Amino acid sequence: MVWQDKVVLITGGAHRLGKAMALRAAELGAHIAITYNTSAGPAEDTCEEITRLGRRALALRCNQVDPDVIQPTVDRVMQHFGRLDGLVNSASVFYRTDFFEIDQQAWDEVMAINTRGPFFFTQSVARYMLDHDGGVIVNMIDESALKPSLDYAHHTISKAALWSLTRLSALRLAPKIRVNAILPGAVLKPPDWDAERWQAIADHIPLKKLGSPDDVCQALEFLLCSEFITGQMIVIEGGTTI
Ligand SMILES: NC(=O)c1ccc[n+]([C@@H]2O[C@H](COP(=O)([O-])OP(=O)(O)OC[C@H]3O[C@@H](n4cnc5c(N)ncnc54)[C@H](OP(=O)(O)O)[C@@H]3O)[C@@H](O)[C@H]2O)c1
Numbered sequence: 001m002v003w004q005d006k007v008v009l010i011t012g013g014a015h016r017l018g019k020a021m022a023l024r025a026a027e028l029g030a031h032i033a034i035t036y037n038t039s040a041g042p043a044e045d046t047c048e049e050i051t052r053l054g055r056r057a058l059a060l061r062c063n064q065v066d067p068d069v070i071q072p073t074v075d076r077v078m079q080h081f082g083r084l085d086g087l088v089n090s091a092s093v094f095y096r097t098d099f100f101e102i103d104q105q106a107w108d109e110v111m112a113i114n115t116r117g118p119f120f121f122t123q124s125v126a127r128y129m130l131d132h133d134g135g136v137i138v139n140m141i142d143e144s145a146l147k148p149s150l151d152y153a154h155h156t157i158s159k160a161a162l163w164s165l166t167r168l169s170a171l172r173l174a175p176k177i178r179v180n181a182i183l184p185g186a187v188l189k190p191p192d193w194d195a196e197r198w199q200a201i202a203d204h205i206p207l208k209k210l211g212s213p214d215d216v217c218q219a220l221e222f223l224l225c226s227e228f229i230t231g232q233m234i235v236i237e238g239g240t241t242i
């Protein structure tokens with residue numbers, strides 16, 4: 001698919017990987033909508049950077065814990081741009097909790113943001129895409145979907161479910177919509193980790209180094225542009241899950 005003047009919606013696109021992917025999609029020629037929850041300032045900054053690339057940009061607040069805000073968010077993207085061709089489900093929550101300390105509130109929050117939100121975004125954009133020229137959906141999962149991360153049980157399960165959603169929706173929405181996933185390992189330091197802890201991860205990676213946002217953006221570009229791939233994941237983790 002050629003992305004010039006197409007429209008891509010990226011959830012959690014205000015900063016970090018979401019922002020990097022928004023800028024990469026803009027460099028491919030797309031106009032960009034991003035959602036944010038708490039990062040209004042960074043979302044505006046990202047829109048300015050997209051505008052400087054000559055593309056149109058829109059930032060919408062969408063706390064995707066609440067499924068009822070998702071269809072209206074997609075509707076506003078359609079009203080603003082008049083079309084919608086791509087969705088990247090990147091918004092996510094990630095925090096460590098001991099297996100025995102996960103309570104119903106923590107479980108519900110992680111599942112709501114990481115799994116239920118992407119499902120309803122998929123459903124909402126698919127209604128438009130199936131009625132028009134089709135589209136492409138990319139879900140951001142995590143290496144824990146292949147190799148369980150014991151201190152992040154609810155996150156692990158939410159991302160495994162997102163992988164299941166990827167395959168299911170690839171089948172359900174074919175042939176007009178392609179749905180794939182990107183599975184990063186350590187590509188961008190969580191904000192609450194110190195540099196030493198982050199660097200130490202490299203010792204446990206077969207390739208003995210950390211990844212980068214650019215590794216993810218290359219995969220995104222490939223999945224946006226490939227015409228014959230659906231229901232698959234690109235694994236970017238230096239061999240960790242082997
Ligand atoms: N960083 C890595 O190395 C890595 C590794 C494996 C997988 N991934 C996956 O790649 C994706 C992006 O990674 P990242 O590190 O850039 O993610 P991140 O910083 O942990 O989170 C991305 C965004 O999620 C949004 N978000 C959180 N709660 C939300 C809510 N209730 N409603 C709407 N948005 C909400 C946040 O928006 P606000 O800031 O506006 O609140 C945040 O900007 C995620 O899906 C992550 O699981 C990343």
